[in-house]
Every structure is written in C-alpha cells, then in structure tokens.
Amino acid sequence: MSSTESLNGKGLALIPRTDTAQTMKDFKSDQEVRWCPGCGDYAILAAVQSFLPELGLRRENIVFVSGIGCSSRFPYYLNTYGFHSIHGRAPAIATGLAASRPDLSVFVITGDGDALSIGGNHLIHALRRNVNLNILLFNNRIYGLTKGQYSPTSEIGKITKSTPMGSLDKPFNPISLALGAEAGFVARTIDSDRKHLQSVLREATAHRGTSLVEIYQNCNIFNDGAFEALKDPAVRDDITIKLEHGQPIVFGTGENEKAVRLSPYGGVEVVRRSEVADSEILVHDMHNSDPSLAFALSRLDDPAFEHVPIGIFRSVDRPSYDHLMNEQVAAAAAEKGKGQLSDLLLAGDTWRIS
Amino acid sequence: MTKQVQQLDRVIIRFAGDSGDGMQLTGDRFTAETAQFGNDLSTLPNFPAEIRAPAGTLPGVSSFQLHFADHDILTPGDAPNVLVAMNPAALKANLGDLPRGADIIANTDEFTKRNLQKVGYAGNPLEDESLSEWRVHAVPLTSLTVGALEGFEISKKDAERAKNMFALGLLSWLYNRPTEATVKFLKAKFAKKPTIAEANVAAFQAGWNYGETTESFSVSYEIKPARLAPGVYRNISGNQALAYGLIAASVQSGLPLFLGSYPITPASDILHELSKHKRFGVRTFQAEDEIAGVGAALGASFGGSLGVTTTSGPGVALKAETVGLGVTTELPLIIVDVQRAGPSTGMPTKTEQTDLLMALYGRNGESPVPVVAPATPSDCFHAAIEAARIALKYRTPVMLLSDGYLANGSEPWRVPEMDDLPDISVDFTTEPNGDDGTYLPFKRDPETLARPWAVPGTAGLEHRIGGIEKADGTGNISYDPDNHDKMVRLRQAKIDGIDVPDLEVDDPDGDARILVLGWGSTYGPIAAAVRRVRKGGAKVAQTHLRHLNPLPANTGDVLRSYDKVLLPEINLGQLALLLRARYLIDVIGYNRVRGLPFKAEELAAVIQDVIDSE
Structure with missing residues (x-):
C-alpha cells in the first residue's frame, strides 16, 4: 500500500494537533460581524465556530480562503489564518496554498456567484484535481453584495433588478456540476439545521481531497424564503430527502411517505412508499465509485423543490493532488539526491577558459 | 586532396x-x-x-x-x-x-x-x-x-x-x-x-x-576561440537562464519554489525546464488558466513559498487583478512576462518590448510594481535572482520583463561561483510585534517599509489579509478616507524606496555629447552599434536600464548631462514617454515594431544621424 492510499479518508492526517482544549470562543476573531441582521451566514458562522474545536487541530494550521461576495467576508470573523481574495479565484489561491503546505487545513468559503459564475472554471478544476480543500458553497440563489441580481442558481424567470422581465438562463445545480466534475466528496446541507450542517462538515473534513459542501443559505434581503419549504415544519419532512449511507431512501410521513427507486428510463424516481416493495427501494451508497446514481439523486430537486435530497451524495477516496505532487518532489530527491545548484548550472556541455 | x-x-x-x-x-x-x-x-x-x-x-x-x-x-x-x-x-x-x-x-x-x-x-x-x-x-x-x-x-x-x-x-x-x-x-x-x-x-x-x-x-x-574572461562556460538560452535563476533564488532564499503557470509561447519553456527540477523542491503547477496560475502562486506565497508565475503579454492581461491583490496584501510574487508581438494574440513567436506600460500601470487603482528587465539571454539568470530579492525583501509582486528574443536566443555564459550569488534569505515573523502581544500584519519596517511576513502555522500570529483596504498597522478592514490616502502613499513609497544600483555610463573618453539609452533586450544591438560608431571615430556614450521601476536615483542627472539622448525601443516609445514626463527631457525615440530585434548596422546609422545633426 502506498503512502497515498494510507491517507485516504484521513483529511486531517498531516495537520498538527493541539493538546489544549478549545472552545468556540477560541475561533471568534475580534472583528465585528457585518452581515445584514437575519442573514443565514450568521447561523453558518456559528455552526463552523462551534464545530472547529471538535477537530482538535492547532488553530494556526487552519486557513480560510474566500473570494468575493457576502459569504466571502467569513474569514475575517474566524481567529485562524485567513485570506479574503478576489472574485472567483479562491479555489486557485487555495490550491497553491494547500499544495505547498500539506500541514494546513484549508477551507474555501464561496457563494453561488463567486463559485459558479466568475469562478466556475477554478471550481471544476479544483474538484477534478482533488486538492485537499474543504469548499463551503453558500447558495442563496441571488447576488447579495451587488444588491440583488439573479445568480447562476436562480430559477428561470426570476425577477430581479437586472431581469425585470424574468431571467432567461437555466440554473446550475451545484451538486450535479460537482459530480459531473467527478468530485470525490459532494454534499448538501442547510443553514438552519446546525446538527446536520456539522455532521456534513465532520465527514467533509475527514475526507482527504476536495470536498464540496453546498449550504442552502437564506438571503433575507434579496431572496428571502428561497428555502422556506425546507424549513417550514408543516411541509419540510415531506420534501426533504435525508440521504444516509446504507439506508433505504425514504422520506415523508403518513400518506405522504415516499421512496426512491431506479427508474425504468434510467436515473431514479420518487414513488409513493405504499406502491413499492422494500426490495425495490434504493439503498444509498455514498461510496459507490460510479457517480451515476449520485448524479441521478442530485436531479431529484428539479424543477422546484418538490423533493430535495440533502446529505452526502458521494464520498469516494482517490489520491489527492497535493499529496501526489509532494510525493513526486520527494521521489525526485530520493532518486537523484537533493538538488545541488552548482551541479545544475554545470550540467551538460561546459568548457573552461583559463 | x-x-x-x-x-x-x-x-x-x-x-x-x-x-x-x-x-x-x-x-x-x-x-x-x-x-x-x-x-x-x-x-x-x-x-x-x-x-x-x-x-x-x-x-x-x-x-x-x-x-x-x-x-x-x-x-x-x-x-x-x-x-x-x-x-x-x-x-x-x-x-x-x-x-x-x-x-x-x-x-x-x-x-x-x-x-x-x-x-x-x-x-x-x-x-x-x-x-x-x-x-x-x-x-x-x-x-x-x-x-x-x-x-x-x-x-x-x-x-x-x-x-x-x-x-x-x-x-x-x-x-x-x-x-x-x-x-x-x-x-x-x-x-x-x-x-x-x-x-x-x-x-x-x-x-x-x-x-x-x-x-x-x-x-x-x-x-579561433574567443579570448573571454577565465572561468567555466556553457551555452545558455534566456528561458533556461531564467529558470535556473529562479531555482537559484529558491536556494539562496531558502524558500521552496512554487510555479503556477499556463502554457503560452514564448514562455512555456520555463515551465518545462522547472518541471524537471523537482529534486530542488520545485513544485510546478500547470493551471487551468492564466488566472489560476498566478492565483496558485500567490496562495503558495501566502504559505511561505517563493511564488512565481510565467507567461507572455496576453497572460499578464489576465493576471492583472491577482497582481493587484498581491500589491495590496504585500506578498512576494514574481510575474515573468516573456514579451511577444501584440496586441491580442499578435505574433506569438516574434519579439517586442510593448508590455512595459502594462507591467507598470496595467492594473486598477494605484498599484505600483517593481519592474526588472534582463539585458541578454544569460542575464536572465541574474535578473531572476534580483526580482526575487526585491520581492522577498519588500514583500511585493515584481514584474520580470524578458522577451522572445532573449527567451530563445542563446550565448556562452560564464557560470557564476556559488559564493558570488547574493544571500536573499528571509526571516519570517514568529513573535508578536504589537503592544499587549498582538500581531500587526501591516506594521512596517521603518527602513524598507516592508510589512512583516508571518506564515500560516505560526502560533499566536493568526491574522487575516485581503483585497479590501486595510487599516495601517492592524490590517483590519478600513474605509477611513485618511487611512486610504496614507496606505496608497505608503505602498507607493515602499516601491519608490527600493534599493536599485545607479546607472553606469559607458563613455570611454568622458566627453561624448550624445547618450544612447536602452532597456531590456536591446542591449546587444545597441552596444554593437555604439562600437561601430566609435570605430568610425565618433563619440557616443551608452547606458542601459535594468530596473524600470523604480528607476535608478541618478537617471535624471545622467540624462541631463548630455545634449541629446537617443532611446531605441521595440515599441512606439513607451519608456520615452515616461522619461519625458518624469524628467522633462526631450528624449529622441527610435522605434520599430517588426517582431525582430534591432540590427547593429541599423542602429549605428541612427546614432550617426543624431551625432551628425548636432
């Protein structure tokens, strides 16, 4: 077994650990938090701050890198190292950092505009490379910081400042996109469910390689209630599909109880629980090396929240880019000896003039 | 027979x-x-x-x-x-x-x-x-x-x-x-x-x-063999010399080299060369695009590597925003621009000196960046070390302006003695520098105006940096008008204060009235032309700029001490524009943009014309 394989599933294996007990307070910076009152970002920040001590890492070995947008202010509020960069480029910057510093736990904080519009290219390439990054994508389906234009996850026909007659472009489904890029770890959670959010973060940080966590986040100013159906106690249980590894995919209560099974047309479909035999119900396997079923599950939330899977769609180990890169560096030195500058400059044809 | x-x-x-x-x-x-x-x-x-x-x-x-x-x-x-x-x-x-x-x-x-x-x-x-x-x-x-x-x-x-x-x-x-x-x-x-x-x-x-x-x-x-200075020689091209210079800078600074790059003519050979030398701890990252190339390099710099990106003009255009981020976060970064004929795609395999103004000013906001331009293929080695020295000492992105002529051209090079290479080692900050044990990421060295550099992993110095304007000292987000004015001026003053050597003038008899000035890859043809003119009996002085920003402190004095200053450039007069604006000197430009280096004979005639018109 190569050292690469031995790191699989151990996202934090190379990060120095602390002996000191940490609390949420240790991860709060002295900066005043300046999101709009009621913003979903507060809940995510609190969830992350209270989750980080659980990792038991040295605080100085944690770095939050962000792009531009409301969510990208996140690093300022965490008492770790942080880099608030430029629009869309956080995955690129984080890639250079993580690849050169395997002893760091690197988080990328991004939003639907930052990650999927201006930074779409960097996102898909980070996912396919599998650099050891935890990408938290706050999806509020709107542009907040520029004050209310539609985003690449806004539904078609969205009326916004820049689309008074309705938006024309089909939205991205971030989960489908990430699975299409063959990301090793893909999950979705929601700002209002701290327990679920933290359970997903736990798995995401344990994964070695790029993990993408989409977090449904409410923008109460420009797109309030975008995910209300998932929060409203009256209906949420009937539309939320909580994916759990090894469990049959069923959801809803009473008459509304439903199940997911393979569709005769390819993909998967939602059917009434009462109409399907137990053996027909799809059992969720997040470790399936073929991403097709995970992709099919990600399509269930189209077109508009009739049923929405949350949880971990996919968690598959493969060697991380940073580790492979550092292995090559180590192998080159082991094979040919550590580089000596004078040898390099004098290699090849030389001649002496005296 | x-x-x-x-x-x-x-x-x-x-x-x-x-x-x-x-x-x-x-x-x-x-x-x-x-x-x-x-x-x-x-x-x-x-x-x-x-x-x-x-x-x-x-x-x-x-x-x-x-x-x-x-x-x-x-x-x-x-x-x-x-x-x-x-x-x-x-x-x-x-x-x-x-x-x-x-x-x-x-x-x-x-x-x-x-x-x-x-x-x-x-x-x-x-x-x-x-x-x-x-x-x-x-x-x-x-x-x-x-x-x-x-x-x-x-x-x-x-x-x-x-x-x-x-x-x-x-x-x-x-x-x-x-x-x-x-x-x-x-x-x-x-x-x-x-x-x-x-x-x-x-x-x-x-x-x-x-x-x-x-x-x-x-x-x-x-x-017959040439009588060159004693030493060990090898032949070297500009791109190879530049790659070796970057490795030397890594060795001399003690920082691992991280190259983020996207293939582009005529710069790709630097990526190819560096990717062969992983045993020096060199990490080469072929990015998805030019922006990711420089982004990854800047990220690596944040982590304490010597971050480098290599490209040509179109790539520099794409990297501009990230270079600006490097300017405001005051992180070391080297941007190598192997200039080629533009605009746009232009003539990728042909040479030009047309990116000078872009290198100096091609970013939003007041965004000063030091610029170093090698003079010959082998000088790319030393220019790369010099760019790294400035980047590390002053915590700033540095533009290194090579071009297609230097990149692919080659010449014999006397391999330097290791002891002659400069020590450019860096001291990372490891202790709090503020009162009450805090860390102030933008508290400057009074001499260089450089900010401290504490890398992730350093306990107790956790801090955040970013593209938003920072308060002097603390680095906290600040929209205070006076603070912004101060920070803009501090960043400018830091670059203006970089220690660059004075211009040296080659004037054998000391009484020439005409000065020929050049920068970058025109050194060879200008020097050859000057030789010809002198052989013909005329007097002419020559000097060459290696540092384009900041300019050597004596530049104005040198230019003012001649009746006429001739400046050949493979552009439409970009450096001439700057010198005229800054020193109010009526520099005479000679400009051709044919995608080819100047010929010595051509320049000799131009110099002679200027002399004859005295």
Whole structure:
C-alpha cells in the first residue's frame, strides 16, 4: 500500500494537533460581524465556530480562503489564518496554498456567484484535481453584495433588478456540476439545521481531497424564503430527502411517505412508499465509485423543490493532488539526491577558459 | 586532396528550411559545437507559430541564425555570410537579408517544379542567372543523404529526414567544428531507436566527408576561440537562464519554489525546464488558466513559498487583478512576462518590448510594481535572482520583463561561483510585534517599509489579509478616507524606496555629447552599434536600464548631462514617454515594431544621424 492510499479518508492526517482544549470562543476573531441582521451566514458562522474545536487541530494550521461576495467576508470573523481574495479565484489561491503546505487545513468559503459564475472554471478544476480543500458553497440563489441580481442558481424567470422581465438562463445545480466534475466528496446541507450542517462538515473534513459542501443559505434581503419549504415544519419532512449511507431512501410521513427507486428510463424516481416493495427501494451508497446514481439523486430537486435530497451524495477516496505532487518532489530527491545548484548550472556541455 | 584553410574572425550562418526540416535542432547542435570550440556566439531562432504550416510554403519557413567569432560579440548578427536553404521557400524568404557575395548552400533536390511554383518562382533560380551575385553551392542534400543511408534498415522517409544532419555535417566540416558531442547527442536522443540513431550519425559523417571530397567547396574556415574572461562556460538560452535563476533564488532564499503557470509561447519553456527540477523542491503547477496560475502562486506565497508565475503579454492581461491583490496584501510574487508581438494574440513567436506600460500601470487603482528587465539571454539568470530579492525583501509582486528574443536566443555564459550569488534569505515573523502581544500584519519596517511576513502555522500570529483596504498597522478592514490616502502613499513609497544600483555610463573618453539609452533586450544591438560608431571615430556614450521601476536615483542627472539622448525601443516609445514626463527631457525615440530585434548596422546609422545633426 502506498503512502497515498494510507491517507485516504484521513483529511486531517498531516495537520498538527493541539493538546489544549478549545472552545468556540477560541475561533471568534475580534472583528465585528457585518452581515445584514437575519442573514443565514450568521447561523453558518456559528455552526463552523462551534464545530472547529471538535477537530482538535492547532488553530494556526487552519486557513480560510474566500473570494468575493457576502459569504466571502467569513474569514475575517474566524481567529485562524485567513485570506479574503478576489472574485472567483479562491479555489486557485487555495490550491497553491494547500499544495505547498500539506500541514494546513484549508477551507474555501464561496457563494453561488463567486463559485459558479466568475469562478466556475477554478471550481471544476479544483474538484477534478482533488486538492485537499474543504469548499463551503453558500447558495442563496441571488447576488447579495451587488444588491440583488439573479445568480447562476436562480430559477428561470426570476425577477430581479437586472431581469425585470424574468431571467432567461437555466440554473446550475451545484451538486450535479460537482459530480459531473467527478468530485470525490459532494454534499448538501442547510443553514438552519446546525446538527446536520456539522455532521456534513465532520465527514467533509475527514475526507482527504476536495470536498464540496453546498449550504442552502437564506438571503433575507434579496431572496428571502428561497428555502422556506425546507424549513417550514408543516411541509419540510415531506420534501426533504435525508440521504444516509446504507439506508433505504425514504422520506415523508403518513400518506405522504415516499421512496426512491431506479427508474425504468434510467436515473431514479420518487414513488409513493405504499406502491413499492422494500426490495425495490434504493439503498444509498455514498461510496459507490460510479457517480451515476449520485448524479441521478442530485436531479431529484428539479424543477422546484418538490423533493430535495440533502446529505452526502458521494464520498469516494482517490489520491489527492497535493499529496501526489509532494510525493513526486520527494521521489525526485530520493532518486537523484537533493538538488545541488552548482551541479545544475554545470550540467551538460561546459568548457573552461583559463 | 588537401584543402585550403582560411582564417576568419567571425561568421554568421543562417539555417533555413521547412518547419518539419529540423532547422532549430540543426542550429542548436551547430551552436553546441561552436560553444564547445570556444567561440563567442549569439543566436536568433526564428520560427512560425504554426506547428506544421503547409510544407514548402513561405509561412512554413523556420530559420536559425548563429553568429560566432574569435572575439566577444553582442548580437546574432545583421546579415548572414552563409545561408543554408533546404527548399525554395527558405531561399525566397531569406534572400533579402543576404548581402551580395554571401554563400548559399541550396538543397537542389527540393527545387522541383512544384516546390518552385508554390512560392512563385517562374524558373529555377539555381539554374538561371538570378543568383549570380552570390556564391551558390548546389548540393543534392536529400539524395546524398538517402544514398549514404542505403545500408540501413529504415524507411525512405526516415532516411530523407536525416538530411538536416547531413547539412550539419557539411557545415561542421566547413567551419572545422568538433563533432564528438553531436555524435553523442544523436545517440542519446534516439536511444530508444538505435537504427535511427546510427543513421543520423552516418548522415552527419557523410555530410562532413562530402565537404572534404567535393569540389563544390574548395576552402574551409577556421575561427579561433574567443579570448573571454577565465572561468567555466556553457551555452545558455534566456528561458533556461531564467529558470535556473529562479531555482537559484529558491536556494539562496531558502524558500521552496512554487510555479503556477499556463502554457503560452514564448514562455512555456520555463515551465518545462522547472518541471524537471523537482529534486530542488520545485513544485510546478500547470493551471487551468492564466488566472489560476498566478492565483496558485500567490496562495503558495501566502504559505511561505517563493511564488512565481510565467507567461507572455496576453497572460499578464489576465493576471492583472491577482497582481493587484498581491500589491495590496504585500506578498512576494514574481510575474515573468516573456514579451511577444501584440496586441491580442499578435505574433506569438516574434519579439517586442510593448508590455512595459502594462507591467507598470496595467492594473486598477494605484498599484505600483517593481519592474526588472534582463539585458541578454544569460542575464536572465541574474535578473531572476534580483526580482526575487526585491520581492522577498519588500514583500511585493515584481514584474520580470524578458522577451522572445532573449527567451530563445542563446550565448556562452560564464557560470557564476556559488559564493558570488547574493544571500536573499528571509526571516519570517514568529513573535508578536504589537503592544499587549498582538500581531500587526501591516506594521512596517521603518527602513524598507516592508510589512512583516508571518506564515500560516505560526502560533499566536493568526491574522487575516485581503483585497479590501486595510487599516495601517492592524490590517483590519478600513474605509477611513485618511487611512486610504496614507496606505496608497505608503505602498507607493515602499516601491519608490527600493534599493536599485545607479546607472553606469559607458563613455570611454568622458566627453561624448550624445547618450544612447536602452532597456531590456536591446542591449546587444545597441552596444554593437555604439562600437561601430566609435570605430568610425565618433563619440557616443551608452547606458542601459535594468530596473524600470523604480528607476535608478541618478537617471535624471545622467540624462541631463548630455545634449541629446537617443532611446531605441521595440515599441512606439513607451519608456520615452515616461522619461519625458518624469524628467522633462526631450528624449529622441527610435522605434520599430517588426517582431525582430534591432540590427547593429541599423542602429549605428541612427546614432550617426543624431551625432551628425548636432
């Protein structure tokens, strides 16, 4: 077994650990938090701050890198190292950092505009490379910081400042996109469910390689209630599909109880629980090396929240880019000896003039 | 038959053929032999951007010019003494540069009716009188090669492809070059195909023997080794020197090198070279685009690496925003711009100096960046170390402006002693620097104005940086008007205060009234032109800018002490604009943007004109 394989599933294996007990307070910076009152970002920040001590890492070995947008202010509020960069480029910057510093736990904080519009290219390439990054994508389906234009996850026909007659472009489904890029770890959670959010973060940080966590986040100013159906106690249980590894995919209560099974047309479909035999119900396997079923599950939330899977769609180990890169560096030195500058400059044809 | 050997002090050879004829390889090998022999030399490869333009056409012509001499020379030469023309297109494309009386070695096998028609020759110029003013050596290179390789079990195509080695052998005989290294090279290059290796060696030797026996060449030439400063020499191209300089900077700074790059002509060879040297701890990252290349480099810098990105003009345009982020977060970063002809895609394989203003000003906001420009191919080594020194000492992105001419051109280089390389080591900040044990990421060194550099992993110094304006000292987000004004001025003052050496003027008698000023890759042609003018009895001073930002402190004084300042640039006057604005001096520009370096003869005439107009 190569050292690469031995790191699989151990996202934090190379990060120095602390002996000191940490609390949420240790991860709060002295900066005043300046999101709009009621913003979903507060809940995510609190969830992350209270989750980080659980990792038991040295605080100085944690770095939050962000792009531009409301969510990208996140690093300022965490008492770790942080880099608030430029629009869309956080995955690129984080890639250079993580690849050169395997002893760091690197988080990328991004939003639907930052990650999927201006930074779409960097996102898909980070996912396919599998650099050891935890990408938290706050999806509020709107542009907040520029004050209310539609985003690449806004539904078609969205009326916004820049689309008074309705938006024309089909939205991205971030989960489908990430699975299409063959990301090793893909999950979705929601700002209002701290327990679920933290359970997903736990798995995401344990994964070695790029993990993408989409977090449904409410923008109460420009797109309030975008995910209300998932929060409203009256209906949420009937539309939320909580994916759990090894469990049959069923959801809803009473008459509304439903199940997911393979569709005769390819993909998967939602059917009434009462109409399907137990053996027909799809059992969720997040470790399936073929991403097709995970992709099919990600399509269930189209077109508009009739049923929405949350949880971990996919968690598959493969060697991380940073580790492979550092292995090559180590192998080159082991094979040919550590580089000596004078040898390099004098290699090849030389001649002496005296 | 013993042939006469004639002594020459210098020769300019141009190998020209179709893109598929292997002219760059032939030129490289002749260069290696020449370097091995000990001549001073300078090369100018010239090739189309197309990998394989239609065979036999004018756009498909690839050439390699080599100037070598028994004394130190400064340029690849203006006009070839010898043209090796592998086909009619190569003859037609290069004849205009060939002075009367020069030798033409033409591959008659390719002068077929069809090939002649392709390039618009009505008749065969080798057979009519049109080349009577040149010395034509009509040699059936292809059929001679195929004939020499009859015993080899290789295809006719492979046999024909060895004709460049036959030509190399012939030229090696003609100029008495050492051949062992080429034989060794061919065996190594085709190690996996021993038959091909043997065939190429045989073609090479057949070319040599042909020279010795044919009546077409009655004289061979000898050019004595040059008397250069003592030391160990090697031949080196600009891109290779630049890559080595970056590795040296990594060694001398003690920081691992991280290259984030996206392939682009003519910079890609730096990525290729650096990717071979992982044993030096070099990490090369071929990014998804130019922006990710510089982004990853900046991220690595944040983590304590020596972050570098390499590109050409179009890439610099894309990287601008990230460079600005580097300016405001005050992180070390090296941006290598191997300039090429623009705008837009321009002429990717042709040289130009047109990115100076972009390097200096091509970003939003007040975003000062130091600019260093190497003067010669081998100077790329030292310029890279200098760029790293500035980047690390002052915590700033630095632009390193090479160009296509330096990148692909080569010259002998006296390998420096390790002890002569500067120590550019860095002290990361590890202790709090504020009252009450806090860390102030923007508390500056009073002397350099550089901010402290604490890398992630340093306990107790956790901090956040970013593109939003920062409060002086604490680095916290600040929209305070006075703070912004202060920070803009501090960032500018830091760059203005960088320690760069004074301009040195070459003025042998000290009484010249005309100064020729240049920057970057024009050094060789300008210096060669100045020599010519001085040989003609006129007086002229020369100086050359290596630091374009900040300019040396004595620049204004130097410029003001001459009646006239002539500034040749391969752009429409970008540095002239700056000097006029800053020093109110009526700099005389000489500007050509033909995608080619200046010729010494051309500049000598321009200098003479300025002198005569006094």
